[in-house]
């Protein structure tokens with residue numbers, strides 16, 4: 001049993017936050033486990049920085065689960 005890495009905590013237990021759309025300044029709600037969100041105001045795709053440790057961590061699959069890993073990596 002390995003200890004869960006802190007980088008994936010926001011994926012296993014999603015939190016919501018708002019980001020300002022760079023195009024129209026709309027406050028877009030982004031869940032911490034979403035890779036990208038479309039701005040309701042203008043349709044601009046806002047990328048979340050959620051993928052960081054999932055991309056390189058060799059424990060990522062066990063850490064967040066296989067389904068979530070596939071969703072985040074697109075595989």
Ligand SMILES: [Zn+2]
Pocket residue numbers: 021022023024025026039040041042043044
């Ligand atoms: Zn926008």
